[in-house]
Amino acid sequence: LSEDSSSEFEMTEHSLKTLADLISSVGGAFHRVFGGMTHTAGSSKGKGWLAVDSEAVGTAKAYIPHLLNVAMVFENYILQLRNSGQVADDSAVTILRAPTMVQKGADDGSWVEVSSTVNESFLSDGVVHMPEGFTGGKDSAEKMLGVLEACQTSLLTTLSELMCNAMKAGGGEASTLILRLVLITLKDSEYSQSNNDEESSGDAGHKIMANNVLCRILAMAVMKCLKRDFSWELWTPSLSSALSRLCLLVEEKDLLRFPLGKEKAYSNDQVLLICAFLHVLRYGRDTTGWCQLILPSPPVPTPHNHNEESPIISSESRGAESAVAASKIMLPVLQPTMPLMVECVGNINSSI
Numbered sequence: 001l002s003e004d005s006s007s008e009f010e011m012t013e014h015s016l017k018t019l020a021d022l023i024s025s026v027g028g029a030f031h032r033v034f035g036g037m038t039h040t041a042g043s044s045k046g047k048g049w050l051a052v053d054s055e056a057v058g059t060a061k062a063y064i065p066h067l068l069n070v071a072m073v074f075e076n077y078i079l080q081l082r083n084s085g086q087v088a089d090d091s092a093v094t095i096l097r098a099p100t101m102v103q104k105g106a107d108d109g110s111w112v113e114v115s116s117t118v119n120e121s122f123l124s125d126g127v128v129h130m131p132e133g134f135t136g137g138k139d140s141a142e143k144m145l146g147v148l149e150a151c152q153t154s155l156l157t158t159l160s161e162l163m164c165n166a167m168k169a170g171g172g173e174a175s176t177l178i179l180r181l182v183l184i185t186l187k188d189s190e191y192s193q194s195n196n197d198e199e200s201s202g203d204a205g206h207k208i209m210a211n212n213v214l215c216r217i218l219a220m221a222v223m224k225c226l227k228r229d230f231s232w233e234l235w236t237p238s239l240s241s242a243l244s245r246l247c248l249l250v251e252e253k254d255l256l257r258f259p260l261g262k263e264k265a266y267s268n269d270q271v272l273l274i275c276a277f278l279h280v281l282r283y284g285r286d287t288t289g290w291c292q293l294i295l296p297s298p299p300v301p302t303p304h305n306h307n308e309e310s311p312i313i314s315s316e317s318r319g320a321e322s323a324v325a326a327s328k329i330m331l332p333v334l335q336p337t338m339p340l341m342v343e344c345v346g347n348i349n350s351s352i
Contacts, residue, residue, distance in 0.1 A: 011144055013143070016143065016144060016147040019147065019151060020128040020130060020147055020150065020151055021128075023128050023151040023154050023155060024127050024128045024154065026155075026158070027127065027128070027154045027155070027157070027158045028127065030063075030158045030161070030162070031158070031161075056162075056165035056166045056168070056169040056170070057166045057169055057170040057174045057177070057178075059162060059165070059166070060162040060163060060165065060166035060174075060178050061166075061177065061178065061181060063162060064159055064162055064163065064178065064181060064182065064185070065181060065184075065185045067155050067156075067158060067159045067162075068159060068182060068185045068186070068189070068217075069185060069189055070155055071152050071155045071156055071159065071213065072186070072189040072193070072210075072213065074148050074149075074151060074152035074155070075152065075209060075213055076193055076209070077148055078145065078148050078149060078152065079209060081141060081144065081145050081148070082145070084141075086141035086142075087141050087142050087145050127154065128147075128150045128151050128153075128154045129150055129153075129154075130146075130147065130150060131143070131146030131147065131149075131150060156216060156217060156220055157220065159217060159220075160217060160220035160221040160223075160224050161224055163178055163182075163217070163221045163224075164221055164224040164225050166178050167221070167225065167238075167239060167242035167243065167246075168225070168236065168238065168239045168242070169238070170238065170242070171237070171238030171239070171241045171242050172238075172241035172242055172244065172245050174242065175241070175242035175243070175245040175246060176245050179245065179246065179249050182214065182217065183214075186210040186213065186214060187210070189210065190206045190207060190209075190210045193206055208260050208267075211253070211255060211260060212260060212267050212268075212269040212270070213269070214253075214255065215255055215256075215267070215269040215270050215272060215273040216269040216272055216273075218246060218249075218250065218255075218273055218276070219269070219272040219273040219275070219276040220272075220276075221246070222243070222246070222273075222276040222277070222279075222280060223276055223279070225239060225243060226276075226279055226280070226283060231286060232286070232287055234287060234325070234326055234329050234330075235329055235330070235333075236329075237329060240329045240330065240332055240333055241332065243280075243332075243333045244332040244333050244336065247277075247333060247336040247337050247340065248336055250273070250340060251336060251339075251340060255270070255273065256270060256273065256274065256340055256343070256344050257343060259347050264347075265347075266344075266347060266348065274341070274344055274348075277337050277340060277341055278341065280333060280334070280337055281334065281337060281338065281341065283330075284330045284333070284334040284337075287326050287330060288326050288327070289326050289327055289329070289330025289331065289333075289334050290327065290330070290331070290334060291326070291327055
């Protein structure tokens with residue numbers, strides 16, 4: 001891709017395929033090394049993961065700026081294609097799906113819940129999923145747009161996984177560090193593109209583009225944090241603290257207070273973030289995160305050997321997952337999330 005976004009550009013089908021293969025190799029490498037760490041964001045993992053998690057913050061700090069810079073280059077070209085009139089206007093709104101739980105028969109004939117990635121909105125396989133009709137007679141501009149969006153989604157998925165790993169490992173301090181790094185990178189990219197693009201809509205247009213990408217990244221990171229092994233699994237205190245910092249960033253930057261789309265409507269990326277926060281509120285409701293009463297703890301699967309610990313919940317986490325403990329973990333996230341969603345009601349288009 002050229003550095004000058006104002007110039008006309010066109011890529012052959014072979015070039016698009018090469019670009020997709022290159023991004024897939026990058027995403028696949030990250031997935032093979034770090035993919036297993038984002039399988040679940042709950043507390044069921046043992047102490048053996050602490051050594052792996054200790055490197056998560058450093059890895060995110062090292063690679064997120066590079067991935068985000070490339071993603072912003074893609075975003076600039078995607079917007080250029082959409083504004084050129086060569087492709088149809090994107091009016092479809094993507095609604096994020098909550099990570100679902102599927103039941104699977106256990107060896108002893110009972111039923112246990114396991115996490116499913118089939119219904120995940122952003123698949124964590126590191127592969128660029130090429131659009132349908134890529135090898136057919138599709139219009140070259142439409143084909144190019146589809147490939148660029150697929151490559152960008154793959155990069156942002158990898159980036160959000162690195163963020164989730166760092167937030168889970170380092171808690172609030174790591175979350176603040178990573179979010180500040182994302183903001184600095186977006187600011188630098190915004191400044192660079194405004195200098196290179198003399199015919200752009202000005203600094204306001206680049207700022208809106210950066211805010212939309214930020215909304216998309218935060219939404220994807222939140223959805224990764226919602227992945228868990230069973231429905232009542234609680235976040236760890238460190239992950240709760242990290243997500244609380246994320247919510248405060250959304251409030252501080254007014255990412256949802258003012259619609260960024262056309263006709264004073266929320267942009268698609270803002271809708272993604274709203275959907276992600278609605279899933280957080282649903283998760284808080286399902287785990288009695290608002291309740292501060294003393295209620296019975298959720299049931300715990302019985303191990304095959306009564307002398308062994310449950311493979312899902314350790315003895316230390318059984319007493320910690322009462323309703324009171326759930327509220328202590330969930331309220332730091334639910335309390336800033338609820339006002340954000342209430343403020344959005346007046347700006348939501350009735351057609352969404």
